[in-house]
Amino acid sequence: MERHLVISSDCHAGLPPERYRDYVDPRYREIFDVALPIQIETARQMARKFLIDEINEEWRKGREEALAGAWDSDVRNRVLDADGIAGEVIFPDGITELNMPPFGAGIGMPTGEEINPELQWAGAIAHNRWLAEFCAMAPERRAGVACAPICWDDVDFSVEQIRWARENGLAGILIPSRWEKRPPYHDPRYDPIWEVCQDLGMVVHFHSGSAPMDDYGDHTGMMGIYISEVVWWSARPLWFLIWGGVFERFPDLRVAITESTCVWVPETLQLLDFRYEETHYAAKLGDYRSHLSMKPSDYFRRNVFLGASCMPRREAEIRHQIGVGSIMWGSDYPHPEGSWPVTREQMVETFKGLPEDEVAAMLGGNAVRLYGFDEEKLAPLVARIGPEKSLFA
Amino acid sequence: MERHLVISSDCHAGLPPERYRDYVDPRYREIFDVALPIQIETARQMARKFLIDEINEEWRKGREEALAGAWDSDVRNRVLDADGIAGEVIFPDGITELNMPPFGAGIGMPTGEEINPELQWAGAIAHNRWLAEFCAMAPERRAGVACAPICWDDVDFSVEQIRWARENGLAGILIPSRWEKRPPYHDPRYDPIWEVCQDLGMVVHFHSGSAPMDDYGDHTGMMGIYISEVVWWSARPLWFLIWGGVFERFPDLRVAITESTCVWVPETLQLLDFRYEETHYAAKLGDYRSHLSMKPSDYFRRNVFLGASCMPRREAEIRHQIGVGSIMWGSDYPHPEGSWPVTREQMVETFKGLPEDEVAAMLGGNAVRLYGFDEEKLAPLVARIGPEKSLFA
Numbered sequence: 001m002e003r004h005l006v007i008s009s010d011c012h013a014g015l016p017p018e019r020y021r022d023y024v025d026p027r028y029r030e031i032f033d034v035a036l037p038i039q040i041e042t043a044r045q046m047a048r049k050f051l052i053d054e055i056n057e058e059w060r061k062g063r064e065e066a067l068a069g070a071w072d073s074d075v076r077n078r079v080l081d082a083d084g085i086a087g088e089v090i091f092p093d094g095i096t097e098l099n100m101p102p103f104g105a106g107i108g109m110p111t112g113e114e115i116n117p118e119l120q121w122a123g124a125i126a127h128n129r130w131l132a133e134f135c136a137m138a139p140e141r142r143a144g145v146a147c148a149p150i151c152w153d154d155v156d157f158s159v160e161q162i163r164w165a166r167e168n169g170l171a172g173i174l175i176p177s178r179w180e181k182r183p184p185y186h187d188p189r190y191d192p193i194w195e196v197c198q199d200l201g202m203v204v205h206f207h208s209g210s211a212p213m214d215d216y217g218d219h220t221g222m223m224g225i226y227i228s229e230v231v232w233w234s235a236r237p238l239w240f241l242i243w244g245g246v247f248e249r250f251p252d253l254r255v256a257i258t259e260s261t262c263v264w265v266p267e268t269l270q271l272l273d274f275r276y277e278e279t280h281y282a283a284k285l286g287d288y289r290s291h292l293s294m295k296p297s298d299y300f301r302r303n304v305f306l307g308a309s310c311m312p313r314r315e316a317e318i319r320h321q322i323g324v325g326s327i328m329w330g331s332d333y334p335h336p337e338g339s340w341p342v343t344r345e346q347m348v349e350t351f352k353g354l355p356e357d358e359v360a361a362m363l364g365g366n367a368v369r370l371y372g373f374d375e376e377k378l379a380p381l382v383a384r385i386g387p388e389k390s391l392f393a
Numbered sequence: 394m395e396r397h398l399v400i401s402s403d404c405h406a407g408l409p410p411e412r413y414r415d416y417v418d419p420r421y422r423e424i425f426d427v428a429l430p431i432q433i434e435t436a437r438q439m440a441r442k443f444l445i446d447e448i449n450e451e452w453r454k455g456r457e458e459a460l461a462g463a464w465d466s467d468v469r470n471r472v473l474d475a476d477g478i479a480g481e482v483i484f485p486d487g488i489t490e491l492n493m494p495p496f497g498a499g500i501g502m503p504t505g506e507e508i509n510p511e512l513q514w515a516g517a518i519a520h521n522r523w524l525a526e527f528c529a530m531a532p533e534r535r536a537g538v539a540c541a542p543i544c545w546d547d548v549d550f551s552v553e554q555i556r557w558a559r560e561n562g563l564a565g566i567l568i569p570s571r572w573e574k575r576p577p578y579h580d581p582r583y584d585p586i587w588e589v590c591q592d593l594g595m596v597v598h599f600h601s602g603s604a605p606m607d608d609y610g611d612h613t614g615m616m617g618i619y620i621s622e623v624v625w626w627s628a629r630p631l632w633f634l635i636w637g638g639v640f641e642r643f644p645d646l647r648v649a650i651t652e653s654t655c656v657w658v659p660e661t662l663q664l665l666d667f668r669y670e671e672t673h674y675a676a677k678l679g680d681y682r683s684h685l686s687m688k689p690s691d692y693f694r695r696n697v698f699l700g701a702s703c704m705p706r707r708e709a710e711i712r713h714q715i716g717v718g719s720i721m722w723g724s725d726y727p728h729p730e731g732s733w734p735v736t737r738e739q740m741v742e743t744f745k746g747l748p749e750d751e752v753a754a755m756l757g758g759n760a761v762r763l764y765g766f767d768e769e770k771l772a773p774l775v776a777r778i779g780p781e782k783s784l785f786a
Contacts, residue, residue, distance in 0.1 A: 055679070184608050186618070215577050215633075223681035224636030225579070227668045228661075232625065240608075243617030263660050268621075271656070275620045286448070288616035 003386030004360055005378060006347075007087040007367035008080075009307040010207075010258050010330030014092050014099030014106070015071050015130055017043075023126040024102060028119065032102060043097045056096075059336045066341070067334050070094025073137040080141070083331060083343040084387040086364070086378045089143045089307070089371060090135065091174060091207055091258070092127055095334055101127035105147045107209040109176040117152035124149055125161065132168035140378055143171035143371040145205055150175050150193055151182035159196045171371050172203030172256070177234040178210045185237050186244020194246055198253045203370060207258040207307070208234040231260040235268070238304065242272065245291050247299040254370060258307025259332065263314075265306065266321035272296035301326070305370050308362070310339050316350050316362075324358050328367040348391050359392050396779030397753055398771060399740075400760035401473075402700040403600075403651050403723030404481040407492030407499070408464050408523055410436075416519040417495060421512065425495060436490045449489075452729045459734070460727050463487025466530040473534070476724060476736035477780040479757070479771045482536045482700070482764060483528065484567060484600055484651070485520055488727055494520035498540045500602040502569040510545035517542055518554065525561035533771055536564035536764040538598055543568050543586055544575035552589045564764050565596030565649070570627040571603045578630050579637020587639055591646045596763060600651045600700070601627040624653040628661070631697065635665065638684050640692040647763060651700025652725060656707075658699065659714035665689035694718070698763050701755070703732050709743050709755075717751050721760040741784050752785050 015023075017040055024032045047056065060067060069076035071094060080088060092106045093099060100106040103123030104115055124147035135142040146165035150158040150173075162173055176182075183189055197204050211230045216222035235257055241247055276295045292299075301323060308315065309330035319327060329347070332338030339346040351359045368375055408416075410433055417425045440449065453460060462469035464487060473481060485499040486492060493499040496516030497508055517540035528537040539558035543551045543566075555566055569575075576582055590597050604623045609615035628650055634640055669688045685692075694716060701708065702723035712720060722740070725731030732739040744752045761768055 049679070184610070186612050186614065187610065217577070217580065219579050219637055220684050221579065221636030221638060221681050223679060224665075224668065225632050228632035228636065228665055229629065236622065239618050239621035243614030243621065244612055245614060261664075263664070267656050267660070271654075272617075272621055275617065286442075286616060288614050291613050 001382070001389075003382055003388050004084075004392075005087075005364040005368065005375060005382045005386060006085045007089070007328065007364040007371070007373060008085045008331040008333065009089045009256070009328035009367050010309040011088040011090050011333045012092065012094050012099075012335060013070055013076070013090045013131070013134060014094035014101060014127065016099060017102065019071070020102050020123075020126050020130070023129045025122055025125065028122045031119065035102065039100070039102065043100065047097045056336065067095055070099050070334050071134075073134060077138060077141070079333065079340065081385045083333070083340055084347070084385055085331060085343070086382050086386060087141045087143065087367070087373045088333075089145060089171070089330070089367065090131065091145050091205070092131075092147055096336070101147060105149065107174070107207055109147065109149055109174070109210065111149070111151045111176045111178065111180045111182050113181070117149065117154075120149045121152070121157070121161070123147075128161070128165055128168075128170065132165070132170055135169055139169060140374055141381075143373065144169070145172045145174045145203075146170045148173035148175050150190065151179050155189060155192050159192050162193065162196050162200070162202055166200040166202055170202075172205055173197065174205045174207055176210065177206045177208070177237060178212070184240050186240040186246060191249070194250045194253050198250045201254075201372065203305075204253065204255045205258055205307075206234040206237055206255070206260070208260045210234070231264070234258075234260045235264060238268075238300075239272065242296045242299050243288065243292075247303045248292055248294075251302070253303055254305065255303055256305040256307050256328070256370070259309040259330065260306075261315070262306050262308050262311065262322045262327060265323065265326075266318060269297040269300055305366065310337065310346065311350050311362075313350050316354060319354075319358065319362065324361055325366060327362045328370070329363050344387050344391070347387060351392050354392070356389060356392070394775070394782075396775055396781050397477075397785075398757040398761065398768060398775045398779060399478045400480040400482070400721065400757040400764070400766060401478045401724040401726065402482045402649070402721035402760050403702040404483050404726045405485065405487050405492075405728060406463055406469070406483045406524070406527060407485050407487035407494060407520065409492060410495070412464070413495050413516075413519050413523070416522045418515055418518065421515045424512070428495065432493070432495065436493065440490045449729065460488055463492050463727050464527075466527060470531060470534070472726065472733065474778045476726070476733055477740075477778055478724060478736070479775050479779060480534045480536065480760070480766045481726075482538060482564070482723070482760065483524065484538050484598070485524075485540055489729070494540060498542065500567070500600055502540070502542055502567070502603065504542070504544045504569045504571065504573045504575050506574070510542065510547075513542045514545070514550070514554070516540075521554070521558055521561075521563065525558070525563055528562055532562060533767055534774070536766065537562070538565045538567045538596075539563045541566035541568050543583065544572050548582060548585050552585050555586065555589050555593070555595055559593040559595055563595075565598055566590065567598045567600055569603065570599045570601070570630060571605070577633050579633040579639060584642070587643045587646050591643045594647075594765065596698075597646065597648045598651055598700075599627040599630055599648070599653070601653045603627070624657070627651075627653040628657060631661075631693075632665065635689045635692050636681065636685075640696045641685055641687075644695070646696055647698065648696055649698040649700050649721070649763070652702040652723065653699075654708070655699050655701050655704065655715045655720060658693075658716065658719075659711060662690040662693055698759065703730065703739065704743050704755075706743050709747060712747075712751065712755065717754055718759060720755045721763070722756050737780050737784070740780060744785050747785070749782060749785070
């Protein structure tokens, strides 16, 4: 092979809000019609406040067609081809504030008291139905991630939906990063969910986005605060899963933490292992480790993957501390902070000069293994659109 | 000078609980008497659950006299002499669970709805009165940190107490790391507090300890979760202060983040600066930076210090990325996770072979400058007890 097989571990897709109507269960359509203009207006206000309409509009100028790849299968494949991307992992919220699933079921997936669990699930199911169709249009290229607000009480219902998603060709679930007042993920109530994900090979995802915005208030600097800590909030479930023994009980469960940088990994693993192995500093805290048969970094190496969206060079340089086998490069298409449409240049900037097998693993190999992409089926496409290995030499 | 002037930026002192009675305002003594056995029993239960009585008791065996230095001035000076420590910064909670100020006014300083603000302040004031006396017994050696639960509504009262603390020889305030449902520290309501601290040179402290324990539940691994994130919670106020423009408005305000490791600093500063300087990734979030005249790391270098308790070698090795001028070594006496009674050995292990002037800054010079210790007055003591510089060569 002269070219790299590239999988983007972080892409986004979603319908224009009104088009979700057809996918919402009929019993929720009436409320969908009422909620739709509110959702659109809220998103507009949000855009005005945080996302700054003008900048987005400026950035989008001349890219309207390519952005329609957020929901148009053919356009999407052309954009990915041009970027050299053979396969992709698909999260919700296509064009940031314009393609969110209904009823708060998208990336942020709030779990507060303002949320109606039944409706949030209805929104998730609508998106998942559409996503299953969308992935089926190019199944060898697309690993769809189902929305799954699993924090609510009906665990059996969550399990049922996860089974549905698998049966309909989806590859994993996106769950809330922040449980707010709901039980955290080391609570045994979630065990049936981890079990079904393990058994069906459904990858469990945390994707950056949610943060305690109430804390930030209306201050000018609030988005500075947000971007200073947002990735911490999507990495945080990790230590609940590790110390909670979830990976001990479900050794084949796979978790991906996406668009949350990789830079915290070496220090976090060092800290966790230190706390596990060093008794002097933590002795006064009693036995919190004998239920674990391995040290925290062993679980990490076995159970955890990183969706490394727009990975910068300095992370590639510490790849061995992060874990070459855990890193999955991502383009974040069609988000404006992503690498599209200068993906090839950015890839090369990040990986140039590194050992070819390591680059191959981070650009695609790890994702192939985790999501079960079929390399043989993708080979002709890669031969046509993949970035040439010589570019990275 | 043949010897290093050593200041421990993190020591603890407190009275046995019943002895706080004399320092509590008479109008709260009745309730103090009712609360005392409850506080003692709660602390005992906490010790049984988290701190593991047996381990603590084992560790304390044969150290009873030296541990009485938590409240006994002469004993304390002897312990510090033996450790080679000339001066110290004194936080509450002497022997972890046995010397906490009354009414929840100690290190953890909760701010939840279960707390009565008036009583918490009464406990803080009692501790501060005692601490002022205690520091006055060896004023050249002791920089006392007053307890200040500033999150409540009566900001004027907080300001008054800070003035009292300064007038009575204390050097800074300890404030809650977690505001819970109270306003975060970028809220302008706190400005009079930052102003008085700036004007009087009172250092504002965040000390690790508080964390959202409710999230951890009763799981065996809960203390693993706790120690995986507790230092993040005491560092978190930093980005509220930076992006909130507090350091912009109060350029002479000084903040110390204590016993929270230093390892997060390089990456955090890199991230904050990146978010400040790089417009592509954050453009869609609008203008959150034009109210700041400097980049985040500039505020950090100017306004922020680190109480580096039991600093490990690997942090000393990245001292330039952390900031040699920000690091203040600490012993954490009399806590069992501290370096006492093998402080000299640990210091040498951490700093051996590094440039002498840098070691001097981290061991004492930075703290001298921040807290205003009088080097001349301490010189005879240093000549007698300070660790010989040759040990570090």
